[in-house]
Amino acid sequence: MSRFPDSAKRQFSEAPPIWDSLKCAITASSGFQRWQLENLSQDTQTQEFSLDHQVRRYLRETLETLAY
8 A cells, every 4th residue: 555755745734625625525425425334334443533534545445446
């Protein structure tokens, strides 16, 4: 699993309105909502994660799937 370089992390932290807008769009998508329901039923720990963490996990898993 690859990680973002520090420079990319800084860009995200310097642009919270962009991340908030993107996060809002992602959480409204049917794909995220389906993923969330599947993961909440399978993984009780997911319920304890913040929405921010869930969106990042969803994006990571989606990109990993697309990479195959």
